[in-house]
Amino acid sequence: MGELSNCPKCNAIFVKTPLKTICQDCFKQEEADFEKVYKFLRKRENRTALIDDVVEATDVEEGLILKFIRNGRIQLSNFPNLGYPCTKCATTIREGKLCSHCEAxxxxxxxxxxxxxSHKRDLELQQNKKTFYAYMPKSK
Structure with missing residues (x-):
């Protein structure tokens, strides 16, 4: 069951569930923004657009477009110049969470x-194998 929460975008109260993280009004706005972005990208001449070009042409914020990409709503295989930032260094990537340099x-x-x-374990094993001899004087 959901819990009452404030919408992170407009601060309205709504019932939050794992699938619903924003209020219904903001959800409708996101869907309208998605339609604008997708309509723009479907045109043949816009398929090679960069993310900045999409933001400028649609007035949809970059973060929301990146959300559409991360959620799989925009398939990068159809748009060769789109991508999203590497989690570590922010280089534009097309799959995974890290660029090849950061992953390496x-x-x-x-x-x-x-x-x-491994070296530490080897040293501990060597120290444990040492045998100590005590000198015992001969009794007279």
Whole structure:
């Protein structure tokens, strides 16, 4: 069941559910904005438009267009110059959450951490294997 919440866009009270995160009026406005964006992109001459061109032509804010892309409502395979920012560095990408450079950087850092952990474990094992001998004088 939903809970009462304020709409993050207009502050109106509505019943929030996992699928419904904004009020009905804002939802209708988003749908109208989606139609504007999609109508613009469907035209053959606009299929190669950049995101800035779409924002300028439709007066729909960039964040909302990126939301449409992330939610799969705008398929990037049909629009070669559209994309969304990498989560780490904001470079424009077309799939995943990270650009190839950031992904390689994170993988490199993970491998380095694994090497350090492995080295640390090896040192601990070596220290545990050391045998200590105590000198006991001969009794007379």
């Amino acid at each position: 950087d994170i993988k490199s850092q993970v491998k380095q951490m694994e090497r350090e952990e």
